[in-house]
Amino acid sequence: MVIAARVVEKNKELCGKVGQTMGEVIVVTSGKGGVGKTTTSANIGTGLAQAGFSVVLVDTDIGLRNLDVVMGLENRIVYDLVDVTSENCRLKQALIKDKRFANLHLLPAAQTKDKTAVSPEQMKALAEELKKEFDYAIIDCPAGIEQGFRNAIAGADRAVVVCTPEVSSVRDADRIIGLLEAADLKNPKLIINRIRPQMVKRGDMMDIDDILDILAIDLIGVVPEDESIVVSTNRGEPCVMDKNSKAGEAYRRITKRIQGEEVPLMNLDVPEGFMDKIKKLVGLR
Amino acid sequence: MLEFISRILGKETASSKSLAKERLRLVLVHDRASISPAMLNRLREDLVQVISNYMEIDETALEFNLCQDERDVALVANIPVLKMKRDYAAKC
Secondary structure (H helix, E strand, C coil): CHHHHHHHHHHHHHHHHHCCCCCEEEEEECCCCCCCHHHHHHHHHHHHHHCCCCEEEEECCCCCCCHHHHCCCHHHCCCCHHHHHCCCCCHHHHCEECCCCCCEEEECCCCCCCHHHCCHHHHHHHHHHHHHHCCEEEEECCCCCCHHHHHHHHCCCEEEEEECCCHHHHHHHHHHHHHHHHCCCCCCEEEEEEECHHHHHHCCCCCHHHHHHHHCCEEEEEEECCHHHHHHHHHCCCHHHCCCCHHHHHHHHHHHHHCCCCCCCCCCCCCCCHHHHHHHHHCCC | CHHHHHHHCCCCCCCHHHHHHHHHHHHHHHHHHCCCHHHHHHHHHHHHHHHHCCEEECHHHCEEEEEEECCEEEEEEECCEEEECHHHHHHC
């Protein structure tokens, strides 16, 4: 925690030099649905809060909100994103304080409206407001490339693209990277989610290098497929807090990289089995 | 026999991963160029028609592809010429 506090101080110092204490808005996006945007947003946000930063999570998936249940905060919602942008309430009223970290907040999406209830201009203004209050604003983007996507990226300073090692997901990620760059969000960073080392080893799943080769962007983390994600989502507690979770460890490393630290990739090697040893002996490997 | 052993040990059999990579590569060329295969075909036909006004070409050996390098895409055509048309030269 001492180290975390020092990082915060350093960050404030850096901001101070520029003459302002502005936070940063990071959008988590993917194109395809179901690849882990919400889980990633929840874990990055919680991880940054754990490190001592003030963080707000913003769910922009209007009509299909889920970040609230993943964070275990669904019972505390009074106002939502649309209430804020349409000035039904003040920003402070809509922010839900996390149960575990006092410096972590959630701005939930509206469930009964649709994506056109918010405009990119309104999102830009909101992002400016959030930057004054928080060190980090993590925007959870809806699937697709329509207005929901344009809203989510409108006020972002940086983008993180999540993809799984599947043809459809990589294809959609490529499309999203093109759209992000066209919207002047240069150098998006990639998270490869739900990789299965056993399948990669067998040659039945694309490896990190294969995907980077195709997408040609920087990697910011690799998260292994992990049952603890299901358990932590059931509980409403992001697995980044679970010291025994492999995916949690991966997210802790991603959190550090977001702060600018250099952290090696997690070792995803599967232990050598009996057959592997025989193969080696016979010289087939 | 050897084939059988190596199959048990799982060495050969083209991995599905290389298949995925190859298919992705192809589909992304078209995605990035935002041209559908049908449109590419029409372009090819148009091009053949125009070129045929000037020279006789071998349509069966014609290569016509979108090629990709990093994020750039190039249209590469390899068109074998059988002979030049005499009437065009006469008109000039």
